[in-house]
Amino acid sequence: MISGRNGSRLRPRAQDQNDQTREGSSVHRRFRLGTLCLGLVLVGTTGCSSIKAPVPKDPDALAEYKAANDPYEPLNRKVFNLTMKFDKWALRPAAKAYVWAVPRPVRNSLGNMITTMNEPSVFFNDVGAGKPRRAGDSFVRWCINMTVGVGGLIDVAKMAGFPHHDNDAGLTMANWGISSGPYLFLPMGPSSFRDGIGYGIDQGLSPWDYVPRGYGLVSFNWAYNMMGVVHGRSEHLEDLDALQRDALDPYATIRSAYQQQRKAQAEAIKNDHRATVPDWYQ
């Protein structure tokens, strides 16, 4: 889960916003297996038990139920438990091994590359959200980092005054006034109906899908996707350990943090009224 696109935002207890700008949402966007897993999980779980939570009668409980916006909680919890098992036995150990084997500066560079590779998707979403300044930033970031930044390994754009910002199709739709719809926990991480659809759109926005296929590119894509997932997880080892240790109901804690964070992100984009021309031009 934590490997999921949205999982990268989950540090509810951690004050540290370490590296948020670096890896952002891009890390696992290409984790296409997620869609397949979702299908399997849906087939596996819908058959054997109910997927909808009963609506409570008590007014206070009802208010809480509505605030949680999670009518499919039983199904979501099943996916959550499966994901946590996968995380415990596969992803977390892999991420720990990665941290052990790869020195911090190299990991930072790989994180920069993953972020840069995702800039086109951020750019299209900035355009879609009608935020020319943000779109300009991500466009410039892509151009600078892919050239001077050696294929994205060095975040030169940040040094030049163009720090990374997150955006995805879920947030773009939020800016268009589309509500999130019920909460969903997908194998990629916490999500919602809107953000799940946005995830699909983001896959389509990535230019890497439109490059002619060849053995080299396929190998690169596999390596890149797998590394992206492991790298993303490695950025949150301590946060998620702390969350699992301290939260009495980690599922509910992640749900709450995710919903608040998405709302805040959408608000931040909406309230970004900076001028279109960069600071140095004014």
Place this chain on the structure above:
Amino acid sequence: MKLLSGRRIVLATLALTCASGLFALPARAADNAKQFIQGFGTQLVAIVNSPVPLPEKKAKVLPLVQKNVDIDGIGRYCLGRYWKIATPEQRQHYLALFHEVLVNAITDKLGEYRGVSFTIGDVTKSGGEDSVNAILTRPQQPPASMQWIVGYDNGQPQVVDVIGEGASLRLTQRNDYSSFIARNGGSVDTLLVALQKQLDRHAQAAN
């Protein structure tokens, strides 16, 4: 007539004083909140960055946290709708446990924040509380922005919440607790047992 106009002047002055007081209030409150966070933050940072061993830092931070953080208020908030149905004994027991949980959560972080500095930004008002923007800088890490929510329920400014990456700590905590209680038969006692277990585990890990 003279008396009347005199009374009018007095009333007008009184009204004006009240009005100007009212207008000045938000500004003063915002300044208060800013000063309060500046003071509290400076003291915290001084302890965190001081070259003393961790247990000593924890001992120094404890009174500071107890004075400047509305732990009882946060505790009541976190219990949510179950505060109403909890018995006085349960409430008392819960608050005692919550104190320890919160203090642990804060002091556990002390070791990680060596070399920290912070700058205070704008203050915005929401309801009876002020939100103070702060940017935290740690060596070799990108700056982190957060909001400190300052409340005045106890007659003095106190921290009632911290918002990091858009998520309110107390709201997230409340959802954690209420979901746990709801899934365990709606009994506050199960929460108390779970919190006690959490504290025991923490004590074991510390030893």
